[in-house]
Amino acid sequence: MTKKRRIPRLLQLVLVVLGIYLGFVLTFDVILGQVIPKSLLTMYMFFVIAGVLMVFTFTEESAQELIGPIKALVEDPSKKMVRNVVFVIVPLLAGVYTYASLMPSFEAPVELRTIHPAPPSSVKAFGKRFDLATLENPYRKFEKEDPDKFHKLVKQGGEIYIQNCQYCHGDRLDGKGPYAAGLNPTPLNFQDVGTIAQLQESFVFWRIATGGPGLPAEAAPWISSMPIWQDFLSEDEIWKVILFLYEYTGRQPRSWEHE
Amino acid sequence: MQKRNSRIILGALFIAVFALFLLPSLIPGFDASLALADETAVTSDVDTVADANAVTYAPAPKLTAADYPSIPGVNSRVVVWLAAQLHLWFGAFVLAVPIFVFIIEAIGMATRDQRYDNMAYEFIKVSITAYSLTAILGGLLAFSLILFYPDLFTYLSTIFKGSMFAYALLFFAESAVLYIYYYGWHWLQGGFKKWVHLTLGLLLNATGAMLMFLANAWTTFMMSPAGVDAAGVFGGDTWAAIHNFLWNPLNIHRMIANVAYGGSIVGAYAAFKFLSARSKEQRAHYDWMGYNANFIAIAALLPLPFAGYYLTAEMYAYSQQMGITLMGGVFAWIFIIQAVLIGALFLSANYYLWCGLGRSEGAHRYTPYMKYLAVVIVGAFLVWFTPHTLVLTNAELKSLGGPYHAILGPLGIMPAKNTAVNLLILFTFLSFMFYRRANKTATVSWAATGNAFQIALFTAGIINIFILGIYYGYFTNTVYKVAASIPQVMTTLVIIITSVVIDVFMYKGAKEVAPLHWGRSRVSARSQYALFLLAVSFTWLMGLMGYVRSGIRQHWHVINIFRDNSPDAFTPGLGYAANVISVGTIIFMSMVIFVFWLSTISSRKSTTAGYWKEQGT
Numbered sequence: 001m002t003k004k005r006r007i008p009r010l011l012q013l014v015l016v017v018l019g020i021y022l023g024f025v026l027t028f029d030v031i032l033g034q035v036i037p038k039s040l041l042t043m044y045m046f047f048v049i050a051g052v053l054m055v056f057t058f059t060e061e062s063a064q065e066l067i068g069p070i071k072a073l074v075e076d077p078s079k080k081m082v083r084n085v086v087f088v089i090v091p092l093l094a095g096v097y098t099y100a101s102l103m104p105s106f107e108a109p110v111e112l113r114t115i116h117p118a119p120p121s122s123v124k125a126f127g128k129r130f131d132l133a134t135l136e137n138p139y140r141k142f143e144k145e146d147p148d149k150f151h152k153l154v155k156q157g158g159e160i161y162i163q164n165c166q167y168c169h170g171d172r173l174d175g176k177g178p179y180a181a182g183l184n185p186t187p188l189n190f191q192d193v194g195t196i197a198q199l200q201e202s203f204v205f206w207r208i209a210t211g212g213p214g215l216p217a218e219a220a221p222w223i224s225s226m227p228i229w230q231d232f233l234s235e236d237e238i239w240k241v242i243l244f245l246y247e248y249t250g251r252q253p254r255s256w257e258h259e
Numbered sequence: 260m261q262k263r264n265s266r267i268i269l270g271a272l273f274i275a276v277f278a279l280f281l282l283p284s285l286i287p288g289f290d291a292s293l294a295l296a297d298e299t300a301v302t303s304d305v306d307t308v309a310d311a312n313a314v315t316y317a318p319a320p321k322l323t324a325a326d327y328p329s330i331p332g333v334n335s336r337v338v339v340w341l342a343a344q345l346h347l348w349f350g351a352f353v354l355a356v357p358i359f360v361f362i363i364e365a366i367g368m369a370t371r372d373q374r375y376d377n378m379a380y381e382f383i384k385v386s387i388t389a390y391s392l393t394a395i396l397g398g399l400l401a402f403s404l405i406l407f408y409p410d411l412f413t414y415l416s417t418i419f420k421g422s423m424f425a426y427a428l429l430f431f432a433e434s435a436v437l438y439i440y441y442y443g444w445h446w447l448q449g450g451f452k453k454w455v456h457l458t459l460g461l462l463l464n465a466t467g468a469m470l471m472f473l474a475n476a477w478t479t480f481m482m483s484p485a486g487v488d489a490a491g492v493f494g495g496d497t498w499a500a501i502h503n504f505l506w507n508p509l510n511i512h513r514m515i516a517n518v519a520y521g522g523s524i525v526g527a528y529a530a531f532k533f534l535s536a537r538s539k540e541q542r543a544h545y546d547w548m549g550y551n552a553n554f555i556a557i558a559a560l561l562p563l564p565f566a567g568y569y570l571t572a573e574m575y576a577y578s579q580q581m582g583i584t585l586m587g588g589v590f591a592w593i594f595i596i597q598a599v600l601i602g603a604l605f606l607s608a609n610y611y612l613w614c615g616l617g618r619s620e621g622a623h624r625y626t627p628y629m630k631y632l633a634v635v636i637v638g639a640f641l642v643w644f645t646p647h648t649l650v651l652t653n654a655e656l657k658s659l660g661g662p663y664h665a666i667l668g669p670l671g672i673m674p675a676k677n678t679a680v681n682l683l684i685l686f687t688f689l690s691f692m693f694y695r696r697a698n699k700t701a702t703v704s705w706a707a708t709g710n711a712f713q714i715a716l717f718t719a720g721i722i723n724i725f726i727l728g729i730y731y732g733y734f735t736n737t738v739y740k741v742a743a744s745i746p747q748v749m750t751t752l753v754i755i756i757t758s759v760v761i762d763v764f765m766y767k768g769a770k771e772v773a774p775l776h777w778g779r780s781r782v783s784a785r786s787q788y789a790l791f792l793l794a795v796s797f798t799w800l801m802g803l804m805g806y807v808r809s810g811i812r813q814h815w816h817v818i819n820i821f822r823d824n825s826p827d828a829f830t831p832g833l834g835y836a837a838n839v840i841s842v843g844t845i846i847f848m849s850m851v852i853f854v855f856w857l858s859t860i861s862s863r864k865s866t867t868a869g870y871w872k873e874q875g876t
Contacts, residue, residue, distance in 0.1 A: 034665050035658045039650040043599075044641050050606060051637035055630045058613035060781050110652055116587035118580050121819055133578060175661055186661035193733050194647055194668050198587070200579055252735070 009065040013056050020048050039110075116198070117216050125209040125230045135202035137239050137253075150243070157244030160237050168225070173249055183225050190249050197251040201242050204253070208238050316417060319491025319821035320410050327825040328407060335407035336827035337839060342403050344802055344843045345850075346396035351513070351801065353393050354467045355521025356386035357437075359555050361460040368453060378548055380444050385528050386521075387441055388854045394430075408825070411816045418486070418493045418500050419477055426473045433466040468514070475509050476501035481817045482808075483577050491820040504577045508570040515559055515566050520797050522556030524851065527794035530787035531855045533778070542778030549790055550615060550777075556793060557608045557687065561755070564601070564680045565748045568673075572741055574811070581818070584811045591648060592833055593807050598644035598676075600800040605683050607789040607796065609636060612690045614786030615697075618779060621772030622697035629693075635686045642679035647671030674732020677744045681724045681751045685717070688755050692762065699769040709765045713758050720754040723747075798847055802840035810836070 007015070024044065028036035036044075057063040073079055073086060122131045142150040162171070168187040170177040175189030190196050196204060206214070212224030229238060246253055320326075329335055360379045367375030404412045416423055440459045447456035484491075486499030493500070529549035536542045575582025584590060613629050616622035645667055656662065669675060701709070724747050731743035812818045814828045822828075831839075 028666070032666055034667075035655050036667070037649050037651050037655050037664075040645065040667065043644070047599075047602065047606075047637060047640060051633050051640075054606065054610045054613070055633045057785060058610060058616070058629060059626055060617060060783055063783065063785070107653055110650055116583055118584035118588035121578075121580055132580070175663070180661075184656070189661065189663050192663050192668055194663070194672050198672065203579065203583075 008069060009056060009062060010069050013052060013066065016052050017045075017049055020052075021045060119203050119206050120216065123206050123210060123214070125206075126235050130202075130205070132202045132206060135205065137201040137205075137242055139239055139243055140201065140253075153240050154243045154247045157237075157240035157242070158248070160233065160241050161244050164229075164233065165241065173245065185224065187225075190245050190251075193251075196245055196249065196253070199254050201239075201246075201253045204242050204245070205238060208233075208241065209235075316493035316495070319414055319487075319817060321822070322410055322824045324824060324826050326410055328409065329826075334827070335403070336825070339400070339403045339407060340806075340839060341843050341846070342396060342400040344805060344840070345847055346393060346400045347805060348798060348801065348843075348847045349389050349393040349396055349850075350471070351517045351520045352524050353386050353390045354471055355517035355519075356382055356525065357440075357460060357463045357467060358518055359521065360386075361457070361464055363551075364457055364460060368457065374547070378551060381548065382525050383441050383444070385525060385854065385858060387437075388857050389851075390434075390437060392850060392854070394434075408816075411821070414491070414817075414821060415477060415480070418480070419497065421497055422473050422476065422501060426470060429466055429470050429473070433463065433470060436463045436466060471513060471517075472506075472510055473501075475513060476503070476506050478809075479503050479505040479509050481815075482574075482581070482812060484817050484820050487817075487820060489820070491817065505570070505573060508566075508573040512563075512566040512570045515563050516801070519556050519559035519563055520801065522552050522554075522559060523790075523794040523797045526552035526556055526790040527851070528552075528855055528858075530790040531852070532859075533787050534784060535859070536778075539778060542782075543776075544778070546618075546778040546782055549611075549787065553608060553611050553790060553793070554691075556797075557691065560604060560608065561684050561688065562752075564684070565744075568677070568744060578818075581811045584813070585807065587647065589830060590807045590810060590833075591646070593803055593836070595644055595646045596837070597800060597804055597807075600796050600803070602640035602643055602683075603796045604793060604800070605636065605640065605687055607792040609633075609687055609690045611786050611789040611793070612694045614783055614789065615694055617781035617783070618777065619698035619773045619775045621699070622694075624772075625693045625697060629690075632686050632690055632693075635682060639679040639682040639686070642670050642675055643683065645670040645675070669733060672732075674728050674740055674743070677747055678724055678728030678732070681728075681747050682721070684751055685721070685724075685754060688758070689717075692758065695762065696766070698771055698773050698775045699766055700772050701765045701769050703765055703767070706765055709761050713761055716754055716757055720750045723750045794851075795844065795848060799840065799844045802843050803837065806836050806840055 021041075024036055024041060028034055056066050073083055119132050121133060122129050124130075139150070139153050142153065161169075166177050167179050168177045168183065169175055169190065170180065170187070173190040175187045175192075177187060180187050188195050207226070209228070209230040211226040211228040213228055215224060233241070242253075245251075327335065360383045363375050363379040363382070367373065367379060436459055440456065440463050443456065443459075447453060447459075480500055480503050483504035484500075485503035486496050487493050526549055529545045529552050533542060533545035533549055536545055571582070571585065574585060586594060609632070613626075616626055616629075647668070648671070649662065649664060649667060651659070651662060703709070727743045727747045727750070731739050733740075735743075810830055813830050814823050815821065816823045
């Protein structure tokens with residue numbers, strides 16, 4: 001009976017890790033067409049390696065089998081040649097990696113921007129002060145009380161949106177308006193589940209009314225191109241646009257009340 | 260002599276019970292609440308007299324930088340920060356240990372297995388030294404607050420004077436009960452005496468819990484003030500100030516977290532003793548102790564994410580500003596670190612269990628399955644820490660057409676995380692189930708049916724968790740998104756409880772396939788380091804999240820009421836804050852190792868031949 005040849009544990013480990021790495025790149029970058037950010041991939045791979053090491057070392061036999069070749073490489077006199085080669089290649093690889101990481105580039109540094117900065121407790125707009133903790137959309141009640149009126153308001157909001165907002169945020173509210181490509185950060189995609197669906201209407205009101213210049217200090221780097229809409233729209237018009245944003249995207253504003 | 264000791268115990272019990280009953284009378288609000296039933300009987304004359312005697316309180320002071328004393332070369336914020344954090348770490352540990360010591364002692368009494376009693380005693384022994392360190396650090400915190408933030412301390416103590424006095428008295432009561440509980444352990448053994456001892460344990464826990472609840476009230480008052488008006492003028496109702504919006508959510512979260520934390524620290528103690536053990540018996544004992552400590556830590560860790568989610572949801576409900584600062588704003592990246600550390604906790608707890616399979620030859624049947632558990636656990640962990648705000652290079656930004664990632668974006672918000680953490684918990688539980696079955700085979704006739712039912716239960720439950728997470732999480736109103744987490748939790752709990760019940764009956768009288776060898780050489784040192792990792796991760800995590808909880812007040816001592824105008828009023832950078840917490844963690848772990856070391860020298864004896872003068876007979 002011939003003994004079934006097994007791939008050595010150490011090689012198995014390397015192949016599993018490489019396979020998962022390539023799996024991530026292939027799935028995201030090629031199949032789905034959405035690149036996986038390098039920063040996130042690094043974090044993912046760190047814990048994938050931790051998980052793989054856990055599986056490969058939780059039994060004593062497996063751990064010994066894994067460490068065996070490494071121990072032999074360091075201790076076995078017959079492996080002198082391989083040892084010397086490895087001891088040259090590993091520091092060289094580390095050097096190349098360090099050089100590549102530290103080499104100056106012309107690319108702008110990565111900026112960690114807070115997409116949803118915390119709102120202030122109250123905000124000054126239209127010459128008065130609004131308490132954001134209690135502020136509500138005055139038209140939201142018509143959704144139940146008078147649906148016809150509500151739809152009219154939404155329609156009016158839609159018209160205001162098309163006249164003022166779609167140039168950047170797009171006619172499908174996906175943040176891909178005609179001017180969007182020229183802006184950084186790009187305009188907000190309201191269809192995304194992580195944007196207006198996560199927010200109360202008072203937050204959206206604050207962002208529209210005071211625009212980019214109204215962002216708090218923590219939202220740095222302050223580079224938003226959002227205009228101060230209280231200079232161009234009335235308070236009523238802003239509330240109507242907000243109705244439209246939620247209605248068109250099929251999202252519900254964040255609220256603590258059950259329907 | 261015995262009669263005298265009984266009197267001492269009765270006296271201590273009396274003082275402790277007296278302190279517990281005295282507490283309500285020291286808090287004016289308690290009087291008001293208790294007197295509610297008699298309110299109708301109170302005449303208007305009495306009201307008039309009460310009004311005349313009513314104390315008027317000053318509004319929250321408006322301070323300037325000059326109102327904060329300073330010592331050259333000392334950063335007052337860091338001093339108070341570290342003193343508070345170290346006090347809290349030790350406090351959490353010493354409050355937690357009596358909870359599970361009480362349970363282990365009761366198990367020992369029920370099973371009449373003395374090993375449990377010995378282990379419970381060893382646990383409380385470790386906490387005794389930590390108890391004095393807690394008190395010392397509490398004193399340091401109080402002194403630093405009075406010294407560096409006198410106006411804040413005065414303002415808080417004006418509102419909470421009754422509860423602060425009660426706290427001091429309760430501390431005496433707790434110390435008295437703790438010392439009798441510990442020093443009387445071997446004396447109060449057998450029959451009625453053991454019941455007295457167990458009752459002392461209960462009393463110790465009651466006083467400990469009340470101490471924590473009172474301190475929690477002061478903390479949560481600063482985050483969600485109640486019983487004061489917009490200018491900070493106290494209305495006189497202390498109960499209203501104590502029972503503020505975030506008090507109970509924090510009480511629940513801290514209570515569960517303390518048990519998990521306490522378990523992890525005694526687990527580290529067991530690992531320390533295991534690694535330094537010189538005999539087979541010692542290795543076996545500390546291996547068993549480590550296993551139990553890890554079990555306690557995991558048992559409390561499983562419901563902890565839900566308690567944390569409840570606390571956070573309540574913070575959001577109390578203030579949108581605080582909620583967004585916490586999760587989406589300036590602290591969002593600390594939440595990612597938190598997610599990573601929680602994942603590390605789950606990974607190390609699972610690894611310890613998998614390594615534990617080496618204790619029995621019977622476990623070989625299950626080792627091939629562990630890799631599948633690992634796939635789910637690591638996969639769920641990756642979703643758990645995927646950030647909402649991605650760090651993108653310009654090339655990536657251009658390639659994606661904006662900062663929104665169609666696939667990773669939805670993984671960055673809570674419904675995905677809730678689904679992931681439920682899976683993480685369920686599969687950790689599965690690891691435990693495999694471990695439990697390692698050396699046994701069920702002999703009941705319905706074993707196959709029982710297993711099939713468990714598989715069906717897990718499958719149906721996981722499908723339910725996915726439906727709740729995906730449908731309610733992404734396609735409904737936010738209120739349902741948040742609410743859907745409750746049936747998700749319930750599903751997880753139903754699976755766990757039902758499986759445990761089935762297993763208990765199925766493995767009654769089960770056949771032992773191979774014996775369980777505690778402390779054998781196949782129990783690797785690696786598994787013990789996993790226990791250390793658990794303790795360090797817990798400590799670091801508590802520090803970071805404690806900072807976030809406190810930091811979301813930003814430039815306020817008491818949010819929106821009492822402004823912080825000290826030179827340190829700014830919110831520090833994340834790196835700076837993480838460094839302070841990391842230094843705190845190192846100081847704490849050094850102190851803990853010192854406590855462990857003390858436990859080893861207490862039993863050591865040196866030969867002193869020729870040193871002492873021979874005594875003539």
